[in-house]
Amino acid sequence: MNALDLASVIPGFPEPTADSQGVFRDCLEALSAPGRCVEMCTAIDAVPGIHPASLVLLLAMLDQDTNLWLSPSAAAAAATFRFHTGCRLVDDPAAAHFALAANPQELPALEVFAGGTDEHPERSATLLLQVPAFAGARWLLTGPGIESSIRVAAPDLGDGFVAQWQRNRGRFPRGIDLFLVCGRTLCGLPRTTDIASERG
Amino acid sequence: MFQVSDSTPDGATQVRREWMSVLARSPLDALESGLRRISESGSLPGRVWLRRPETGLVMVRGRIGGGGERFNLGEMTVTRCSLRVETGEVGVAYVNGRSHRKCEIAALSDALLQGAAWRDVVQRLLVEPLRSQLEVERESLRRKAQATRVEFFTLAREAATAPQA
Numbered sequence: 001m002n003a004l005d006l007a008s009v010i011p012g013f014p015e016p017t018a019d020s021q022g023v024f025r026d027c028l029e030a031l032s033a034p035g036r037c038v039e040m041c042t043a044i045d046a047v048p049g050i051h052p053a054s055l056v057l058l059l060a061m062l063d064q065d066t067n068l069w070l071s072p073s074a075a076a077a078a079a080t081f082r083f084h085t086g087c088r089l090v091d092d093p094a095a096a097h098f099a100l101a102a103n104p105q106e107l108p109a110l111e112v113f114a115g116g117t118d119e120h121p122e123r124s125a126t127l128l129l130q131v132p133a134f135a136g137a138r139w140l141l142t143g144p145g146i147e148s149s150i151r152v153a154a155p156d157l158g159d160g161f162v163a164q165w166q167r168n169r170g171r172f173p174r175g176i177d178l179f180l181v182c183g184r185t186l187c188g189l190p191r192t193t194d195i196a197s198e199r200g
Numbered sequence: 201m202f203q204v205s206d207s208t209p210d211g212a213t214q215v216r217r218e219w220m221s222v223l224a225r226s227p228l229d230a231l232e233s234g235l236r237r238i239s240e241s242g243s244l245p246g247r248v249w250l251r252r253p254e255t256g257l258v259m260v261r262g263r264i265g266g267g268g269e270r271f272n273l274g275e276m277t278v279t280r281c282s283l284r285v286e287t288g289e290v291g292v293a294y295v296n297g298r299s300h301r302k303c304e305i306a307a308l309s310d311a312l313l314q315g316a317a318w319r320d321v322v323q324r325l326l327v328e329p330l331r332s333q334l335e336v337e338r339e340s341l342r343r344k345a346q347a348t349r350v351e352f353f354t355l356a357r358e359a360a361t362a363p364q365a
Contacts, residue, residue: 006282006290011250083250083282 005079010047012059012084020060027057030179030188035141035152037134038186047077049102054128054181055080061126062087062098069096071106093125100128104157110164115174124174124191130181131155143193151198152187155180162197169194219313219327223306224295226330231305234326238312241321245286247308253281253300279303289314 013019022041030038043052044059055077062068064086070078081087090096093112101107107129116124136156142149168175168191175191189195223231238244258278261270280294281303291311293303309326312318 006250006284006292007288009250009282009290011248011284016252 006083008047008076008079009083010045010080012080013042013044013056019056023056023060026186027061027179027188030186031177031190032145032188034143034145034189034193035139035150035187038188040184040186043184047080049073050077050100051130051181052184053186054100054130054179057128057179057181057186058098058100059084064088066097067095069093069099071099071101071103073102073106074100096125098126098128100130102130104129104131104155104161107157107161110168110176113176115168115171115176118173121173121175125176126179127176128179128181131157132182134180134182134185134187138198140196140198141189141193142196143190145190146193155182159197162195165189165195216310216314219323220293220306220310222327222331222334223309224293225334228299228302228305230330230333231302231309231326234329235305235309237325238318238322241325244308244312247283247285247291247311250282250284250290251280253279253303255279255298255300258294281307283307283311285311285315287315287317 019042026038026040030036040053040056042056044055046052046055058068058081062081062085066085066087067090068081068087069090069092070081078089082089087098093099093108094114096113099113110127113125113127114123116122132155134153134155137154139152139154139162140149141152165178172191177191178189180187180189256278257275259275260273262273263270276296277298278294278296279298279300279302280292281300282290282292283304284290285308289311291307291309291314293306293310295303295306309322312322313327
């Protein structure tokens with residue numbers, strides 16, 4: 001293994017224990033209330049191409065046993081994640097436990113990512129998708145964590161994405177969990193959430 | 201996370217490895233007084249932490265004769281930290297023990313030694329005195345050990361009966 005180039009590494013959490021616990025709490029909140037935007041409790045000076053919320057989420061979640069896949073525009077942060085977490089970087093999205101797509105254009109098909117198995121659904125990937133804004137489309141969300149249904153302003157990811165997500169939903173208990181990230185804001189979409197695209 | 205330490209590094213790495221070793225093995229008060237001498241020759245650059253000092257255990261592994269199978273020798277307490285100075289160099293330190301301050305000075309010195317502006321000053325006022333101090337200690341230890349040295353000889357066993365002439 002090659003020595004890490006430390007020139008591009010940025011400082012991690014100022015208070016690693018408290019900060020990563022806070023971030024963990026935020027992630028739980030985002031996943032237990034799908035569609036609700038959660039403001040992350042802490043922020044770090046961003047790396048080019050990486051939103052602060054994805055940065056802190058990955059710093060809190062990764063460790064030396066996790067595989068991370070980064071889309072091409074996010075590659076600048078690779079050394080930072082390696083340095084602070086000891087995670088392994090993988091080129092194949094299918095091998096990733098955590099995956100970060102720096103923008104919707106760089107998002108591979110959702111089927112590519114590991115969905116776990118029926119016996120071990122927890123061996124699935126968690127995907128972070130960075131979006132420019134929570135605007136451009138409207139989704140109707142239903143599923144666990146939502147009392148009946150909620151309408152949310154969503155990034156415009158095209159109908160293709162919603163169809164892919166419905167297939168992901170159909171694989172339950174297998175399937176990936178998704179975080180939409182914009183700036184410091186996080187929006188959780190666990191595999192149990194149904195998305196219906198709404199016009200207007 | 202693991203590096204193959206058996207490989208031969210290039211020249212610059214070898215030089216850096218040497219000063220990192222001197223810094224890591226020197227006692228805290230020697231590092232403190234060295235740092236004071238350095239700071240008298242100009243104000244030290246500002247720095248940010250990449251990784252604050254943290255203490256943990258490292259498993260030291262060995263090979264008998266440098267060539268046998270690896271085995272676990274034992275755990276040792278190690279403190280590590282990394283920082284970046286204003287001029288961009290990143291200093292790293294892994295030192296024995298739990299002293300965060302010692303680790304900080306070692307990392308700062310490592311960063312300064314990589315930049316042209318401070319290299320000579322730090323070499324002259326910190327690394328060289330520490331190196332000679334370590335050598336003195338090593339020599340005195342060697343002498344002590346030498347004094348108790350036991351030479352083993354294998355003598356040819358005396359024959360039970362005198363050899364026939």
